[in-house]
Amino acid sequence: MRLSSRGxxxxxxxxxxxxxxxxxxIPLSRIAAVEDISQQYLEQIFANLRRGGLIRSNxxxxxxxxxxxxxxAICVGDIIRVLDGPITPVNCVSDEGSDxxxxxxxxxxxxxxxxxxxxxxxINQLLDGITLQDMLNWKY
Amino acid sequence: MRLSSRGxxxxxxxxxxxxxxxxxxIPLSRIAAVEDISQQYLEQIFANLRRGGLIRSNxxxxxxxxxxxxxxAICVGDIIRVLDGPITPVNCVSDEGSDxxxxxxxxxxxxxxxxxxxxxxxINQLLDGITLQDMLNWKY
DNA sequence: TTAAAACCATACTGGATTACTCAGGATTAG
DNA sequence: CTAATCCTGAGTAATCCAGTATGGTTTTAA
Numbered sequence: 001m002r003l004s005s006r007g008x009x010x011x012x013x014x015x016x017x018x019x020x021x022x023x024x025x026i027p028l029s030r031i032a033a034v035e036d037i038s039q040q041y042l043e044q045i046f047a048n049l050r051r052g053g054l055i056r057s058n059x060x061x062x063x064x065x066x067x068x069x070x071x072x073a074i075c076v077g078d079i080i081r082v083l084d085g086p087i088t089p090v091n092c093v094s095d096e097g098s099d100x101x102x103x104x105x106x107x108x109x110x111x112x113x114x115x116x117x118x119x120x121x122x123i124n125q126l127l128d129g130i131t132l133q134d135m136l137n138w139k140y
Numbered sequence: 141m142r143l144s145s146r147g148x149x150x151x152x153x154x155x156x157x158x159x160x161x162x163x164x165x166i167p168l169s170r171i172a173a174v175e176d177i178s179q180q181y182l183e184q185i186f187a188n189l190r191r192g193g194l195i196r197s198n199x200x201x202x203x204x205x206x207x208x209x210x211x212x213a214i215c216v217g218d219i220i221r222v223l224d225g226p227i228t229p230v231n232c233v234s235d236e237g238s239d240x241x242x243x244x245x246x247x248x249x250x251x252x253x254x255x256x257x258x259x260x261x262x263i264n265q266l267l268d269g270i271t272l273q274d275m276l277n278w279k280y
Numbered sequence: 281t282t283a284a285a286a287c288c289a290t291a292c293t294g295g296a297t298t299a300c301t302c303a304g305g306a307t308t309a310g
Numbered sequence: 311c312t313a314a315t316c317c318t319g320a321g322t323a324a325t326c327c328a329g330t331a332t333g334g335t336t337t338t339a340a
Binding site: 001002003008011012015076080084087088089090091111112114115116118119122123126127130135136138139 | 141142143148151152155216220224227228229230231251252254255256258259262263266267270275276278279
């Protein structure tokens with residue numbers, strides 16, 4: 001049940017952008033330095049965040065990245081799903097997963113399945129209920 | 141945020157034992173066959189469950205495995221923790237994890253950290269609140 | 281006593297995934 | 311022009327996972 005480093009870095013970087021929401025575009029190099037993340041690795045992560053519509057970018061000198069929406073409109077679940085795909089404990093209860101992904105053949109009368117669904121929904125509901133703004137408000 | 145196959149198989153096997161709680165010791169071969177899991181792999185999993193005190197075993201012809209406690213006394217969190225270690229989204233908020241495991245240097249003033257703690261507790265509370273008996277009651 | 285059934289332990293392995301790095305191209309402000 | 315910045319795709323070393331392989335030991339029915 002571990003989060004990938006992509007997800008972890010992505011959330012940290014998004015918090016960074018949220019903290020500087022009024023400052024315009026923030027260059028990636030600064031985020032990488034402050035957050036102590038490999039810049040090239042962060043570039044990959046930001047490419048995904050951008051394709052997912054969570055951030056927007058400006059190229060060239062004075063360019064950088066900024067949130068695509070205000071901090072109260074972006075939740076943690078969005079970030080993690082964009083970077084890591086559907087949030088689910090096992091493939092067979094994922095939206096994208098088919099029954100072929102099910103390690104137990106039965107699919108239907110599978111008691112465990114009910115558990116995975118509960119767990120999946122529980123995690124998603126929590127992560128969808130926490131926005132970047134919520135996290136900024138936690139500060140001290 | 142995926143569960144390991146160990147955890148998944150472990151939960152399935154424990155449900156199997158719970159369903160047959162009154163039948164005495166169940167041989168591993170039967171569980172492996174019914175649940176369609178490699179017997180050798182299941183043996184590894186059961187060794188961990190036994191060391192963790194969740195099941196007990198009898199050797200010899202007529203031997204097998206049984207729950208160490210009644211189904212209402214064993215929760216899903218116990219099973220997964222025995223098989224996969226602490227349930228935590230990132231190492232740095234795990235009981236066993238030190239600050240060295242923290243990918244962000246700051247440990248303290250880390251906004252993301254509060255999030256990981258919330259997520260960790262949320263998941264553990266859910267999984268600790270569901271016993272094997274609860275799952276049996278879900279049937280139909 | 282013996283052999284089968286079952287548990288027990290450890291080492292190994294092939295494949296997948298992860299977490300990056302490398303190299304270079306495209307864009308734009310000054 | 312040029313320096314700063316975004317952008318892209320390929321490559322790679324290491325790790326982890328899932329499952330095998332091998333070879334026990336213990337118990338009990340017959």
